Amino acid sequence: MKITFLDAATLGSDVSLDPIARLGELVCWQTSSPEEALARVSDCDVLIVNKVRVTPQLIDAGANLRLICEAATGVNNIDIEYAASKGIPVRNVAGYSTESVVQSTFMHMLNLIGHLPYYDGKVKSGKYSWSGLFTDVTLPFFELAGKTIGIVGMGTIGHRVAQVAEAFGMKAIYFSTSGTSHCHDYPSVPLDELMAVSDVVSVHAPLNDRTAGLIGEKELSLMKPQAVILNMGRGGIVDEAALAKAVDDGVIAGAGLDVYSAEPLNVANPLSKVKHQERLSMTPHTAWASVEARTRLVDKIAANIAMGWQ
Numbered sequence: 001m002k003i004t005f006l007d008a009a010t011l012g013s014d015v016s017l018d019p020i021a022r023l024g025e026l027v028c029w030q031t032s033s034p035e036e037a038l039a040r041v042s043d044c045d046v047l048i049v050n051k052v053r054v055t056p057q058l059i060d061a062g063a064n065l066r067l068i069c070e071a072a073t074g075v076n077n078i079d080i081e082y083a084a085s086k087g088i089p090v091r092n093v094a095g096y097s098t099e100s101v102v103q104s105t106f107m108h109m110l111n112l113i114g115h116l117p118y119y120d121g122k123v124k125s126g127k128y129s130w131s132g133l134f135t136d137v138t139l140p141f142f143e144l145a146g147k148t149i150g151i152v153g154m155g156t157i158g159h160r161v162a163q164v165a166e167a168f169g170m171k172a173i174y175f176s177t178s179g180t181s182h183c184h185d186y187p188s189v190p191l192d193e194l195m196a197v198s199d200v201v202s203v204h205a206p207l208n209d210r211t212a213g214l215i216g217e218k219e220l221s222l223m224k225p226q227a228v229i230l231n232m233g234r235g236g237i238v239d240e241a242a243l244a245k246a247v248d249d250g251v252i253a254g255a256g257l258d259v260y261s262a263e264p265l266n267v268a269n270p271l272s273k274v275k276h277q278e279r280l281s282m283t284p285h286t287a288w289a290s291v292e293a294r295t296r297l298v299d300k301i302a303a304n305i306a307m308g309w310q
Contacts, residue, residue: 001025002064003305004044006032006052011071015294019302020048023309034058041065046305051263054078059086067091067308069301072288074206074234091304095156096296097288101204102160104287105232108256109200111281112228115139118278142199142226145169150198152191152214153205153233154183161202162186173198177205177214191215195222200230207234217242220251228254232287235260244270247279254279258287 001024008017008028020026029040032052041047041062047054050071056079059065068083070092083090111117118139122128128136149165151158154174162172162185172186173194181188191214195201201223205211215229216239223229229252231238240261246252257271263285265272274280 001046001309002027002044003046003048004040005029005048005071006037006040007050007071008048010050011294011298012289015291015298017298019299020305023302023305046308048301049077051077054083056082059083059088067305069304071297071301073097076207089308091308093297093300093304096300097290097293098157098160100290100293101157101232101287102164103290104258104283105161105202105204105230105256106164108230108232108258108281108283109144109202109228112254112256112279113144113200114141115278143169144200147171147199148173148197149200149202150174150189150194151186152194152201152203152237153177153211154186154188155204157232158202158204159183159185161204165200170200177211179210191219192222195219196224199224199227201227203229203231203233203237205233205237207236211237213237213239215239215243217245220246223252225250226253228252228256230256232258235263241270244274248274248276254281256281258283259285 003020003024003026005028009030017026032040037052037058038061041058043064044062045064046067046069047062047065048069048071054068054077059082065088068078068088068090070078070090073092073094075090075092078090080090119136122136146169148171151162151172151174154176158174165172173189174183174186175191175194176188214237220242243255247255260269
């Protein structure tokens, strides 16, 4: 069995792919352009991709192709219907990154609310040493205890965020992006209400027809001026131009972002032009990628391949 991984660089070099390699001949390409991908699938039995687009043309180029494995949860980069028409199953991996994303969510939240970069800079620059004061309260921060976190998308990750928020003494509410309020552990509220009453809005939803552009200028204008919004879901859920303006104009206190409408972040993106960059906490789509999460991901990809040959 020949297994071809078209964008192995997305998993990093510190996580072993041995669980997959033990199943057959594994060929890893760090990255693949659309043209390179077409040539590289010609003789593989199993195709692994993370962000490479699997089009009908690419599927047709794989004469021996029997299985497509997504090295992630979302499969919007794969033409699933066309693969099915060719009798080729598509298998993704779910639940491997929950704790990693939750941890990253609170990293962004605490950085924004506690103004960590600002105070860290104060000490390291020597300004604190020269101040003559034992403390510095120029940028006030609020306690999470007693505040409300509004979660957009109460799936596995959203539910875990709510549990951790409760440990901080927060009240959790949520908006169901599917239209079905299946979670009864926390109150389900309309989106406008969630935006208006939350001190922290945290987005943990997939990108689909229901969520694309879900949060725009109107929704951001409903937020408290001291509130922050976090997006660990998908970039297209929050209107980035509207968000950049809301942050710069002080409509909201700040935003924590790990995902963007186009990745890597385009230099022309409005978020890159925000004047008050201190109001932004940004990471390059790393929330999913703890060492443990990537190790679980590899193990589950291997299990998907093994299952396909049973």
